[in-house]
Amino acid sequence: MTQAFDAAKLAADYWSTSIIDIHPGSINVRGFPIQELIGNIGFPQMIWLMLRGELPNAAQARLFEATLVASVDHGPHAPSIAISRMATSCGLPLNGAMASALNALDDNHGGAGQQAVELYDVIDARMQTGSTLENAVEQGVAAFIEANGKYLPGFGHRFHPVDPRATRLLAMVDESVEQHHISGRYAAIARGVEALLKQRKNKPVPMNIDGATAVIYAELGFAPELARGVFCLSRAVGILSHAWEQRGRSERNKGPMPRQMAYTYTGEAERHLP
Numbered sequence: 001m002t003q004a005f006d007a008a009k010l011a012a013d014y015w016s017t018s019i020i021d022i023h024p025g026s027i028n029v030r031g032f033p034i035q036e037l038i039g040n041i042g043f044p045q046m047i048w049l050m051l052r053g054e055l056p057n058a059a060q061a062r063l064f065e066a067t068l069v070a071s072v073d074h075g076p077h078a079p080s081i082a083i084s085r086m087a088t089s090c091g092l093p094l095n096g097a098m099a100s101a102l103n104a105l106d107d108n109h110g111g112a113g114q115q116a117v118e119l120y121d122v123i124d125a126r127m128q129t130g131s132t133l134e135n136a137v138e139q140g141v142a143a144f145i146e147a148n149g150k151y152l153p154g155f156g157h158r159f160h161p162v163d164p165r166a167t168r169l170l171a172m173v174d175e176s177v178e179q180h181h182i183s184g185r186y187a188a189i190a191r192g193v194e195a196l197l198k199q200r201k202n203k204p205v206p207m208n209i210d211g212a213t214a215v216i217y218a219e220l221g222f223a224p225e226l227a228r229g230v231f232c233l234s235r236a237v238g239i240l241s242h243a244w245e246q247r248g249r250s251e252r253n254k255g256p257m258p259r260q261m262a263y264t265y266t267g268e269a270e271r272h273l274p
């Protein structure tokens with residue numbers, strides 16, 4: 001009997017979680033009965049509750065939701081969206097197309113927010129120990145470049161001279177700082193990095209969506225890895241929409257370019273076995 005009890009406890013502890021408590025007829029999320037959450041909180045608040053354990057206040061929820069809205073889609077040229085469409089045309093169901101596309105969200109595409117929060121955190125730590133913003137940015141950027149190469153995460157864009165999403169998000173950040181909802185120190189850090197890049201490159205390399213959402217995630221206290229995770233949640237909406245639109249088309253086996261367009265071959269000229 002004791003052994004059976006211990007085995008049951010062992011099994012229960014094996015899947016221990018502080019997120020959700022389920023019993024027959026009862027589902028509590030972070031302690032709140034699900035029926036109280038349904039109809040009373042929005043999806044952004046639900047994501048926050050799941051990840052952070054508490055509900056956000058209204059100002060936090062508004063900023064967080066803005067990042068989710070901003071990142072949903074960047075058109076078929078964005079690798080994640082292209083992959084979703086190509087996978088669907090190959091016959092994958094929606095879930096398979098979504099999984100394929102989400103896997104492309106890494107350091108250079110969509111996932112740079114994680115590295116950007118890490119960079120901002122390093123700079124912030126230097127400021128906490130007395131460095132000026134300018135010095136902290138220089139030292140943080142130097143350390144990042146030494147470890148990771150010359151591209152700073154969250155800056156630069158292939159299409160947009162200025163990323164309209166970043167501009168709007170930063171305006172919301174400034175508004176929130178004025179209303180004392182957030183400190184604004186990460187916005188100052190990101191702008192410091194942007195200014196340094198402009199000075200070094202002799203041209204603007206402006207903050208992109210990942211750099212701007214990283215400011216918000218850092219201001220709101222999200223861990224760096226969650227910046228990437230939350231981006232994936234947002235982009236999943238665009239990925240699903242494009243997979244669904246593609247599903248309604250007769251195209252099969254869609255490659256990255258129309259087949260009439262050649263690619264450049266750089267190997268040996270035709271040769272023959274001896």
Ligand SMILES: CC(C)(COP(=O)(O)OP(=O)(O)OC[C@H]1O[C@@H](n2cnc3c(N)ncnc32)[C@H](O)[C@@H]1OP(=O)(O)O)[C@@H](O)C(=O)NCCC(=O)NCCS
Nearest residue numbers: 108109110112150151152153154155156157158205208210
């Ligand atoms: C997005 C990205 C791939 C676009 O690159 P691109 O427009 O093709 O830029 P290039 O690689 O041609 O670089 C052009 C110049 O700007 C500089 N530059 C561009 N983005 C830069 C960045 N993030 N940090 C530092 N320098 C950057 C390059 O060093 C290069 O300067 P150089 O001519 O002196 O070598 C690139 O900016 C990048 O890797 N950014 C960081 C990752 C990121 O934030 N990704 C999310 C994009 S939404």
